[in-house]
Structure formats: structure tokens, C-alpha cells
Amino acid sequence: MPGKMNVMVGEKSPGMIAGRIIVYTLSILAAVYFLIPFFVMVMTSVKTLEDIKSGNLISWPREFTLDAWIKAWDSACTGINCEGVKGYFFNSILMVVPSVAISTIIGAVNGYVFSKWRFKGSEVLFTFLLLGCFIPFQIILLPMSGMLGWLKISQTIFGLALVHIIYGLSFTSLFFRNYYVAIPDEIIKAAKIDGAGFFRIFWKCILPVSAPIFMVVIIWQTTQIWNDFLFGVAFSGSESQPVTVALNNIVNTTTGVKEYNVDMAAALIAGLPTLLVYIISGKYFLRGLTAGAVKG
Amino acid sequence: MASLTITDIRKKFGSQEVLKGISLSINASEFVVLVGPSGCGKSTLLNLIAGLETINSGEIKIGDDVVNDVQPKDRNIAMVFQSYALYPNMNVEKNLSFGLETRKVPRDEIKKTVDHVANMLQISELLKRKPAELSGGQRQRVAMGRALARDPAIFLFDEPLSNLDAKLRVDMRTEIKMLHQRIKTTIVYVTHDQIEAMTLADRIAIMKDGVIQQFDTPQQVYDNPSNLFVAGFIGSPSMNFIPCTVIKQNEDTGVIFKTGEETSFFIPIKRTDLSLTEWIDKDVIIGVRPEQIASGFHLQEGNKQIHEIMCTVQVLEPTGPDTLVFVNINDTKVTCRVNPLDAKQPGENMKLMVDISKVLVFDPDTKMRIGNVA
Numbered sequence: 001m002p003g004k005m006n007v008m009v010g011e012k013s014p015g016m017i018a019g020r021i022i023v024y025t026l027s028i029l030a031a032v033y034f035l036i037p038f039f040v041m042v043m044t045s046v047k048t049l050e051d052i053k054s055g056n057l058i059s060w061p062r063e064f065t066l067d068a069w070i071k072a073w074d075s076a077c078t079g080i081n082c083e084g085v086k087g088y089f090f091n092s093i094l095m096v097v098p099s100v101a102i103s104t105i106i107g108a109v110n111g112y113v114f115s116k117w118r119f120k121g122s123e124v125l126f127t128f129l130l131l132g133c134f135i136p137f138q139i140i141l142l143p144m145s146g147m148l149g150w151l152k153i154s155q156t157i158f159g160l161a162l163v164h165i166i167y168g169l170s171f172t173s174l175f176f177r178n179y180y181v182a183i184p185d186e187i188i189k190a191a192k193i194d195g196a197g198f199f200r201i202f203w204k205c206i207l208p209v210s211a212p213i214f215m216v217v218i219i220w221q222t223t224q225i226w227n228d229f230l231f232g233v234a235f236s237g238s239e240s241q242p243v244t245v246a247l248n249n250i251v252n253t254t255t256g257v258k259e260y261n262v263d264m265a266a267a268l269i270a271g272l273p274t275l276l277v278y279i280i281s282g283k284y285f286l287r288g289l290t291a292g293a294v295k296g
Numbered sequence: 297m298a299s300l301t302i303t304d305i306r307k308k309f310g311s312q313e314v315l316k317g318i319s320l321s322i323n324a325s326e327f328v329v330l331v332g333p334s335g336c337g338k339s340t341l342l343n344l345i346a347g348l349e350t351i352n353s354g355e356i357k358i359g360d361d362v363v364n365d366v367q368p369k370d371r372n373i374a375m376v377f378q379s380y381a382l383y384p385n386m387n388v389e390k391n392l393s394f395g396l397e398t399r400k401v402p403r404d405e406i407k408k409t410v411d412h413v414a415n416m417l418q419i420s421e422l423l424k425r426k427p428a429e430l431s432g433g434q435r436q437r438v439a440m441g442r443a444l445a446r447d448p449a450i451f452l453f454d455e456p457l458s459n460l461d462a463k464l465r466v467d468m469r470t471e472i473k474m475l476h477q478r479i480k481t482t483i484v485y486v487t488h489d490q491i492e493a494m495t496l497a498d499r500i501a502i503m504k505d506g507v508i509q510q511f512d513t514p515q516q517v518y519d520n521p522s523n524l525f526v527a528g529f530i531g532s533p534s535m536n537f538i539p540c541t542v543i544k545q546n547e548d549t550g551v552i553f554k555t556g557e558e559t560s561f562f563i564p565i566k567r568t569d570l571s572l573t574e575w576i577d578k579d580v581i582i583g584v585r586p587e588q589i590a591s592g593f594h595l596q597e598g599n600k601q602i603h604e605i606m607c608t609v610q611v612l613e614p615t616g617p618d619t620l621v622f623v624n625i626n627d628t629k630v631t632c633r634v635n636p637l638d639a640k641q642p643g644e645n646m647k648l649m650v651d652i653s654k655v656l657v658f659d660p661d662t663k664m665r666i667g668n669v670a
């Protein structure tokens with residue numbers, strides 16, 4: 001790899017330089033394109049309402065204030081309730097943490113079985129599981145609500161988490177299976193001869209080398225589940241709504257003046273956790289995604 | 297150490313029969329090498345012995361116990377893999393002790409065993425390193441150490457040296473042989489390298505397409521291969537196969553070596569152990585090893601088994617001690633091993649001596665060797 005880099009730096013043909021310029025220009029344009037709305041949101045959220053009405057969208061705030069953030073968190077109205085998003089934010093945490101944890105752990109075991117303990121019919125089973133990745137959310141809404149009702153957990157955070165666990169299993173199993181396929185079978189054989197069984201091999205030989213794929217799956221699941229709106233709207237009650245649904249309610253509450261700064265602050269609050277997760281562990285995400293491709 | 301008795305085992309993957317009735321009887325303390333081209337089923341056979349795959353039919357006995365349905369961990373075997381298969385997350389010490397810990401061996405005993413094995417293989421300085429921080433040769437040693445630590449009744453080696461460079465491979469080969477002489481554990485060693493097989497084995501089993509072709513001592517498979525495949529597989533450079541028709545000339549039975557448009561030589565094949573009288577006017581394949589066609593032999597004067605022929609040199613390949621000379625006999629490329637000082641240049645004619653005392657004759661239809669050499 002270093003050799004290749006040197007070649008690139010060392011011999012700069014005009015064509016190469018032109019290529020570089022195009023790549024950089026496009027990347028910067030793309031970044032600006034995506035960052036402008038974010039910038040506008042942040043700006044708007046720290047302005048006063050008068051400021052917003054008089055100025056233009058991208059102007060600098062005349063007076064910096066966190067009032068909108070405080071209101072969004074504590075007292076904004078979501079329908080008839082006026083207690084901000086805080087309760088719903090914690091709902092989301094209560095929903096995301098167990099569903100990510102459980103779907104990831106089961107996915108890891110599934111991946112381990114489908115890659116290293118194949119049995120008669122396991123390929124077929126895996127294919128069916130994969131189909132789950134292609135089923136649109138909308139299709140399962142009705143049967144799922146029927147099932148939640150039957151289990152008597154409709155409109156609860158637990159029920160919502162269960163939906164996310166089941167829906168996520170296809171993806172987590174696929175991720176783990178593809179990662180574990182790259183681990184040589186001979187290591188498993190060696191461990192079997194060394195006397196280790198199914199769980200000891202998983203625990204001692206597989207899990208310790210699984211950090212990258214755990215990062216990928218955790219990030220993927222956290223983002224998916226935290227950002228989900230449809231399941232949240234369909235399966236939660238007024239007390240168990242996740243923050244995405246609450247945000248929608250704040251923005252759509254039509255009484256009084258439209259408080260853009262509060263809307264923006266609420267949206268940022270709702271988006272912050274996934275943003276943080278990605279900023280903190282994004283590099284592991286990329287590393288994990290490519291790890292399977294490189295033969296160790 | 298234990299004996300290993302394999303009786304008529306078969307293995308199918310889907311509809312493909314990979315092992316077609318393998319029988320081998322291996323003595324305790326014996327070093328048996330299983331050799332054959334890639335894909336002939338060697339690893340599969342080893343995996344069956346280890347219990348990592350299940351056999352479709354047949355019987356595997358370790359010592360006096362039938363182990364068909366015994367788990368790998370309870371077969372008292374240890375295996376060294378081609379890829380070494382070290383646990384990447386554990387350091388060398390952990391790699392060596394993992395099997396013992398799994399078996400709940402007391403801690404101080406594990407320590408003693410690990411130290412002993414590390415000493416024996418000279419890897420004591422590496423105990424705290426991870427596999428990724430080791431060279432290929434060191435990984436190989438650790439893989440052997442892991443097997444040794446278990447002190448099994450049988451060692452199974454699956455091409456353990458094929459990932460090493462040539463020099464290291466030769467060194468490790470000698471070490472494995474010395475190790476075996478020291479610990480005397482039964483070894484089944486798989487390789488596709490016939491030189492490894494010849495140098496290491498007490499007995500060699502040559503395999504092709506899931507069938508054992510011959511199971512005998514290195515000298516026997518070299519001197520008396522049972523068929524064309526074994527004859528061509530063992531020995532480097534390979535044995536020459538010259539198509540001939542057996543004829544009778546003045547009371548002598550023999551074959552014609554035609555080395556040019558106008559040069560033909562009658563080679564009488566007259567040996568107490570080989571009679572071709574039933575093959576007169578029939579086609580055969582003559583198998584001659586390169587060293588049996590040379591520029592001259594010790595005490596060749598008056599030796600009735602040595603015959604002179606003239607050939608045109610096509611190509612020379614000096615190897616150092618000998619030079620390989622390529623000539624044409626009966627329109628077949630033939631390799632001869634000659635003294636470098638005697639080698640003529642390409643295009644020139646050269647006098648060569650053929651020693652027929654160990655020449656082999658094969659049936660071109662059945663590919664089997666003709667004659668009953670003791």
C-alpha cells in the first residue's frame with residue numbers, strides 16, 4: 001500500500017492532477033450541499049423568533065440564545081401535552097438500548113451458526129432470513145399489530161422494542177455471518193480438537209476477534225431504530241412514543257405562532273444521538289465494513 | 297502412541313464420492329506419509345481420522361477402539377493445519393495451553409507442559425507474542441507446539457510445511473523427523489510433495505482420486521511402483537515413459553529405442569525377475585528413471601544389463617552435481633542424468649548408457665506394472 005501511495009504522489013501527470021481536482025471539487029460540493037441545511041438548522045435554533053422573522057435564513061444570529069433548546073426539551077407542546085421532548089427522548093433510549101443489544105447478540109450467534117456450524121437445511125434457513133432484509137416496513141404493520149395485541153404488549157415500549165429486535169435480526173445475522181465466513185474454518189477445527197464446544201469456541205475464539213463487526217452492527221441498529229418513525233407511530237401509545245414521533249407532533253402542533261427555532265432545536269435533539277454515535281465510532285464502522293474483504 | 301486401522305472408509309460430499317474405500321493399517325510409532333495431487337482427498341481423510349467429518353461407511357480404529365462415533369476431542373489425536381490455525385486473539389502461551397485449560401488440567405501442570413514444549417521447539421522467547429507478530433516459521437513451530445502439548449496418541453499433520461519458503465521447509469522437515477525419533481508418537485502426515493514423503497516416511501501411502509494406489513516403504517514405492525501413476529508421481533525429475541513394442545531378435549526378447557531417423561538400438565530385456573515372452577509383438581510402456589540413462593556407470597565393462605545408445609541432445613539443464621540431458625527416444629522426450637563433464641551441447645550426438653537392471657515395464661491398457669519383482 002505505501003508503495004502505491006508513493007507512486008501517486010511521486011508521478012503527477014497532468015491527467016492525474018485534473019482527476020484529483022475533480023474529485024476534491026465534487027467532494028467539497030457534496031459536503032457543502034449536505035451541510036447547509038444542518039447549518040441553517042443550528043443557526044435557526046439559537047435565534048430569537050423576531051430575529052428569524054426579520055432576517056434571512058443563513059444570516060448570523062443577532063442575539064445568541066438557548067431558549068428554544070430549553071423550550072424544546074422542557075415545555076414545547078406535542079399535541080395537548082406541553083412537556084417538551086424529554087420524556088420521549090428517554091422513551092427512545094429505553095427502546096433503543098435493549099433492542100440494539102438483543103438483536104446484536106442474537107445476530108452474532110446466528111452468524112456464528114450460519115458460517116461455522118452449518119447443518120442440513122441451514123442454507124435454506126439463511127436464505128429465508130435474508131428475505132427479511134427486503135420486506136418493506138409497511139407490509140408487516142398489520143400482522144405485527146395483531147401479534148402485539150395477542151401478546152398484550154400493544155402500545156408499550158417493550159412491544160416496540162420487540163418489533164425492532166425481530167425486524168433487525170435479518171440484518172444483524174447477515175452482517176455477522178459475512179464477517180465470520182472470513183475466519184478460517186481450520187481455527188474452529190483446531191478448537192474442536194482442543195476440546196472446546198459450541199459456546200466455548202464462540203466465547204474464546206470468535207467473540208474476541210469480533211469487535212469491528214460489533215461496531216458496525218451496533219451503529220447500524222442504533223441509527224435504524226433511533227431514527228425509525230413508522231413503527232413508532234404505528235405501535236406506540238401516547239405515553240410510549242419515541243422522540244421521532246414527538247418531534248413530528250411538535251412541528252405539526254398548529255396552535256399559535258410557528259416557532260421555527262423550537263422546531264429546529266427539537267429536531268437537533270432528536271438527531272444528536274445518532275450523529276454522536278457516528279462521529280465517535282464512524283471510523284470503526286468503515287473499518288468493520290471492509291474488514292471481511294481483506295484476508296487476514 | 298497408538299496404532300490406527302482404517303477399513304474401507306468412504307466419504308461423499310453431495311453426490312461426489314471423494315474417498316472410495318480407503319484401507320490402511322498403521323502401526324504404533326509409525327510415521328506414515330499420505331501423498332497425492334491436490335484435491336485427491338488427503339485432507340478429507342485426515343479430517344475423518346480426526347472426527348471433524350463423519351464417514352459414510354467403513355471403520356476407523358485407534359488402538360483397539362472403534363472411534364467412528366467418538367468426538368474429535370475424545371479421540372486422543374492432535375492436528376497441525378496447513379494454515380496453522382492459531383487463535384489470533386491469544387498469545388503463544390495461551391495457544392499452547394488452550395486445549396489443556398479446556399480439559400481442566402491443573403494450572404501448575406499446564407505451566408510445566410507449556411514450558412517443556414516451548415523449550416523443545418525453541419519458542420520460549422515468543423510466549424507472550426500474538427500470532428500476528430510471528431514469522432511463518434515461528435507460527436509453524438507454535439502450531440506444532442500446540443499439538444505436542446496435548447501429548448496425543450496420534451499426530452495428524454495436514455501439509456504443515458507448504459506455506460514456508462524452500463530453505464525453511466527443508467530445515468523443518470529434518471526437525472520433524474528428529475522430533476518423531478524422539479517422541480515416537482504415531483504420525484499421519486499429509487503432503488503433495490513427494491520429496492517430503494520420501495524423506496520423512498516409514499511408509500508412504502500414495503493416493504489418487506480417493507483411492508490408495510500403493511502403501512509401502514519409500515524405497516519400495518521408488519523401485520517397484522505398482523502402476524504408472526505412482527511411478528510418475530514419485531521421483532524428481534519424473535520417470536521417463538517410453539512407448540515400445542516388444543520384439544524377439546535372435547533368441548532375445550527386448551524393445552527398440554529409436555533415437556533418430558536412422559539410429560535405432562535393440563535393448564534386450566533379460567532379467568530373472570522379469571519375463572516379457574508373453575508380450576512379444578504387443579505394446580508396452582518402458583519406465584526408465586533419469587539416473588538409469590547416464591554417460592557411464594561404475595563397473596560397466598562386461599555388464600550385460602548396460603547398453604549403449606547414441607542420441608541427439610535437445611536441451612541441457614545443469615543442476616550442479618549432475619546435468620539433465622533431454623533427448624528423444626521413440627518420439628518421446630526423455631530425461632537423462634549425466635556427469636556435467638560428459639554433457640554434449642544441444643544438437644550434438646552423445647553416447648549414453650542405459651542400465652536396464654531396474655527398468656520397469658507397464659501395460660499401456662491397465663496402467664499396471666508387468667512382472668513380479670520381489
Ligand SMILES: Nc1ncnc2c1ncn2[C@@H]1O[C@H](COP(=O)(O)OP(=O)(O)O)[C@@H](O)[C@H]1O
Nearest residue numbers: 309310314332333334335336337338339340341
Ligand atoms: N466440505 C466439503 N464440501 C464439499 N466438497 C468438499 C469438501 N471438502 C472437500 N471437498 C472436495 O473433496 C475433494 C478432496 O478435497 P481435499 O480432501 O481437500 O483434497 P486434498 O487435501 O487432497 O487437496 C475436492 O474435490 C474438494 O472440492
Ligand SMILES: [Mg+2]
Nearest residue numbers: 338339340455
Ligand atoms: Mg488438503
